[in-house]
Amino acid sequence: MNEVKIFSPATVANVSCGFDVLGFCLDSVGDDMVIRKTDKKGIFITKIEGYDLPFEAEKNVAGVSALAMYEDAKPDFGFEIEIYKKIKPGSGVGSSSASAAGSVFGMNVLLGYPYNNTQLSYFAMKGEALASQSEHADNIAPALFGGFTLVKSVSPLEILEIPTPNNLYATIIHPQIEIKTSEARAILPKEVALKDAISQWANVGSLIHGLYTSNYGLIERSLHDAIVEPHRSKLIPLYQDVKTAAKAAGALGSGISGSGPSIFSLCEGIDTAKKVEQAIRKVYANSDIAFDTYVSKINAEGMKIQNN
Numbered sequence: 001m002n003e004v005k006i007f008s009p010a011t012v013a014n015v016s017c018g019f020d021v022l023g024f025c026l027d028s029v030g031d032d033m034v035i036r037k038t039d040k041k042g043i044f045i046t047k048i049e050g051y052d053l054p055f056e057a058e059k060n061v062a063g064v065s066a067l068a069m070y071e072d073a074k075p076d077f078g079f080e081i082e083i084y085k086k087i088k089p090g091s092g093v094g095s096s097s098a099s100a101a102g103s104v105f106g107m108n109v110l111l112g113y114p115y116n117n118t119q120l121s122y123f124a125m126k127g128e129a130l131a132s133q134s135e136h137a138d139n140i141a142p143a144l145f146g147g148f149t150l151v152k153s154v155s156p157l158e159i160l161e162i163p164t165p166n167n168l169y170a171t172i173i174h175p176q177i178e179i180k181t182s183e184a185r186a187i188l189p190k191e192v193a194l195k196d197a198i199s200q201w202a203n204v205g206s207l208i209h210g211l212y213t214s215n216y217g218l219i220e221r222s223l224h225d226a227i228v229e230p231h232r233s234k235l236i237p238l239y240q241d242v243k244t245a246a247k248a249a250g251a252l253g254s255g256i257s258g259s260g261p262s263i264f265s266l267c268e269g270i271d272t273a274k275k276v277e278q279a280i281r282k283v284y285a286n287s288d289i290a291f292d293t294y295v296s297k298i299n300a301e302g303m304k305i306q307n308n
């Protein structure tokens with residue numbers, strides 16, 4: 001095979017209590033990418049559609065992750081990358097991760113699958129670091145593995161797959177303002193109070209238990225963030241109003257998606273997810289901020305090959 005077309009999904013990182021460690025994969029939104037072998041050695045980004053992003057491999061997250069893998073694999077040919085970007089950069093649903101993970105996923109297919117998903121996550125993390133100025137894999141892991149993932153450690157990289165309850169849906173609202181991950185990280189405190197840390201790790205443990213046992217009530221009681229949300233929520237207009245409206249419409253809970261500005265709500269059942277969508281649309285409809293919304297099943301598969 002000389003060319004592979006892929007769907008590279010959007011993802012939600014943090015999931016309220018799991019800053020930098022938890023994430024899940026979305027089904028209804030993602031980028032398309034084409035990766036092709038070339039006779040000329042090296043990594044070449046030859047097409048970018050949708051958003052204005054750098055073509056130089058060293059300045060594009062897709063190129064940085066591809067170069068990291070290329071230097072390890074040392075093939076006697078090169079790769080051309082085309083990016084059809086649908087996920088707005090800086091939207092909080094893993095735009096940079098979709099590109100960073102997509103390029104290495106496609107290259108791995110063309111190389112005959114020498115790397116497993118954890119090794120691919122390692123290369124993708126190098127690309128993600130260009131965007132956020134820190135190595136974290138909470139968007140990359142769900143994009144590559146699908147479903148919910150927990151990044152137990154980045155060094156050495158260890159990723160756990162968490163089962164997804166069948167009837168769990170996500171509703172996303174994306175206010176059209178840009179928040180750069182690097183800036184949203186810079187405002188976070190360097191130290192946290194012990195009482196907040198206790199509440200946070202209790203919630204991470206109980207959320208994982210709720211996901212394993214499809215206990216929606218426990219998932220609901222675990223979707224809290226004592227550490228990051230108090231700081232970042234100030235960057236998102238109408239954030240508390242969205243949370244309140246989503247809860248009143250039946251959501252299990254809501255939180256900042258990644259570093260924002262998107263806000264996710266987890267819901268039991270598609271009907272509730274759609275009701276939540278209508279409710280949160282009303283919050284922003286009364287403002288002068290443009291927004292879009294969507295409902296997505298949790299994508300258990302992650303990246304998809306689209307070749308016939």
Ligand SMILES: Nc1ncnc2c1ncn2[C@@H]1O[C@H](COP(=O)(O)OP(=O)(O)OP(=O)(O)O)[C@@H](O)[C@H]1O
Nearest residue numbers: 060061090091092093094095096099131181258259
């Ligand atoms: N291929 C790419 N796709 C998206 N962003 C890229 C790419 N290459 C470089 N970038 C840069 O990365 C930044 C966007 O990444 P950032 O992590 O801030 O947003 P995000 O991925 O949407 O957010 P989050 O990680 O919170 O979900 C922008 O500055 C953008 O120019």
Ligand SMILES: N[C@@H](CCO)C(=O)O
Nearest residue numbers: 013020138181258259
């Ligand atoms: N865990 C990361 C996700 C965004 O890349 C953050 O919240 O900064």
